[in-house]
Amino acid sequence: MNMPIVRPLALLLSGVALWGATPAVAECTRAPVRVNLPKQRMDERIQQLAHLTGCFMEVEPALLADREAPRVRGKLTAREALYLSLRGSGLEAARYKGHWRIDRRQQERFARRIETLRATTAAQEERDAISHLRATGVRHTMRHVEKAVPREVREQAHLDVKKRIRYNEQLDGVARRIGTPPAPLPSGWVAAVTAPATR
Known part of the structure; x- marks a missing residue:
């Protein structure tokens, strides 16, 4: 055969x-x-x-x-x-x-986002747009995600959907706390059309 x-x-x-x-x-x-x-x-x-x-x-x-x-x-x-x-x-x-x-796509994506948020945090703190206490708190969250994502991948050889969503939500929270919008939605995403309110 x-x-x-x-x-x-x-x-x-x-x-x-x-x-x-x-x-x-x-x-x-x-x-x-x-x-x-x-x-x-x-x-x-x-x-x-x-x-x-x-x-x-x-x-x-x-x-x-x-x-x-x-x-x-x-x-x-x-x-x-x-x-x-x-x-x-x-x-x-x-x-x-x-x-x-x-x-290593997921790990790289999270690393890029954390790098951007870290730089924005430093800039916001430098111009007193956020307090040192708030900057310290968001840095702690970023370090947690930065360590957790590669650890999850080493243990499982993938990042499951629930954890990916959870880590993204944590970084969205960081973005809000330092005064930046959440990450952009995926390309091709279209908002639902709503009818204008009637009086």
Whole structure:
């Protein structure tokens, strides 16, 4: 019986690889599969998981360099096997348009937002727009989120929706306390149209 061959497919101009089974499986399986993988290099693990599950895995190969995946065994879904493989690595896995994307996107987004809020806090405090006590309080909140997000990712290999919402709400609170609007809504968001009030 011929086994599908796993081979990296380079995405031009992006430095990103998509690994998947060739010939392509109709869909990434959601059913558990038998997994028995030894401790190995992370790039080898991602290729093997793509082969076992039929799921395409999008990742920048440089992110996998010098990382090792632990031994993983059992009857696992693609999600479980991927999360167990990435746990402790600092990398995140998320479903995206029918395939898995492995990166540090959520951590980077939170880090950028905290950096902006921190700079704004310093500027607001310097011109006495907020008190030192308030600045100290919001810095404490920012440090909490700054430490919690990478810790959650290391422990789970993703940032679940509830925690993502909670941390965003905490940073929205910081923005309000220092006198800046919350982060902009995602592109494509359209406010509901309301009828003008009648007299």
